[in-house]
Amino acid sequence: QVQLVESGGGLVQPGGSLRLSCVASGNIFTLSPMGWYRQAPGKERERVAYITIRGDTSYSDSVKGRFSMSRNENTIYLQMNDLRIEDTAVYYCAGWAQWGQGTQVTVSS
Numbered sequence: 001q002v003q004l005v006e007s008g009g010g011l012v013q014p015g016g017s018l019r020l021s022c023v024a025s026g027n028i029f030t031l032s033p034m035g036w037y038r039q040a041p042g043k044e045r046e047r048v049a050y051i052t053i054r055g056d057t058s059y060s061d062s063v064k065g066r067f068s069m070s071r072n073e074n075t076i077y078l079q080m081n082d083l084r085i086e087d088t089a090v091y092y093c094a095g096w097a098q099w100g101q102g103t104q105v106t107v108s109s
Helices: none
Strands: 002-007 010-012 017-028 036-038 045-049 058-059 067-074 076-078 089-095 103-107
Touching: 002 089, 017 036, 017 089, 017 103, 036 067, 036 076, 045 067, 045 076, 058 067, 076 089
Parallel strands: 010 103
Antiparallel strands: 002 017, 017 076, 036 045, 036 089, 045 058, 067 076, 089 103
16 A cells, blocks of 8 residues: 655745645555645645656646646655645645645645
8 A cells, every 4th residue: 555645735925835745655566647636625625736657747727837746756746836825725645546644735924
């Protein structure tokens, strides 16, 4: 089984930046497509970024041009720039049919 651990969340002012990390460990024998998701209070979980095994990325319209996802071996990153209040949510990474525990991102002045 694979374990995923996110880090890098925190409190930031509007317009600020954060970089989230997700480290995969455990029985990793092959690469997996991976995604970053977020869930705000009272809302459904949504996918904001996705990376294929080949390294191709895609983004939701709400974050396109502001967020960037990358991968280095068993770690994926989400660089978040120009953060907005509506980006406030718990952010999760997912891959190998597993979810991380989430990391809170709060954008507030």
